[in-house]
Amino acid sequence: MKICWFNNNQLGVVVNDRVYDVTAALKALPAPSYPEFTGDLVVANLPALRAEIERLLPTASSEAVADVRLLSPVAQPGKIIGVPVNYQAHVEEAQRDVAIFTNRYTGGVKEQGLFLKANSSLIGASDAVNITMPERLTHHEIELAAIIGKKVSNVTQAEALSCIAGYSIALDMTVRGPEDRSLRKSLDTYSVLGPWLVTADEIADPQNLNLHLRVNGETRQITNSSQMIMFIAEQIEWASTFYTLYPGDVIMTGTCEGVGPVVAGDTMHASIESIGEMHVKVTGSKG
Known part of the structure; x- marks a missing residue:
């Protein structure tokens, strides 16, 4: 559904x-x-x-x-959890360009740890990402989002996928700079979720889904969720040792290589196999 x-x-x-x-x-x-x-x-x-x-x-x-205007398919998430550098090619991409990604992007996913995004940054597929800091780079990051369906803590990997209510497409928008991720990824409109929530029973294998992001028709990111370094079940196990997870919590499960800048006037087309697609506009000052 x-x-x-x-x-x-x-x-x-x-x-x-x-x-x-x-x-x-x-x-x-x-x-x-x-x-x-x-x-x-x-x-x-x-x-x-x-x-x-x-x-x-x-x-x-x-x-x-x-x-219709599609809003976020989760109206009131308790928290939005991000999983950093969770595709090897993106790790290598960040290592090659320290000037943009900074030396914060060093070490593996477990060394860098999870991060939280402000709920106030959340929008739906029909809303626009609004750039309010045109003097700094804003990058797109397509991710598979897993939405938690029940209250859990210290869950095992074997139980983890049964805790998921459904899946969506996520855009984890990011202002580049030296500050902590949670600050740079929490600007208003910098968490896009949509176009809807596909219930977990309709996704046969969340670790085998094609992801594709284009900007103005040009392919920027393309991968399969099988390429994750840390699979979703392990993410949930790991996150639940730090936080109690509640229904509606969103886990953005990591992005692949090809992240790049967007500016006002751009349109992002994001699609994930078995979920759907969404066109998200970028607004704001062009600097």
């Missing part, structure tokens, strides 16, 4: 290039309690919610995907 948020915070299901409005299914959600934190309410209750969605779907109104 492809689940999205669209237009005026409506819940949708995507079938054959149409978005079906199943917002009424939200009535089946339990009332949230305060101040107890349980993560994203829709993701946390997705198994039960799917039954109500399927009941409503035959009579739901629909619009063409091209005619």
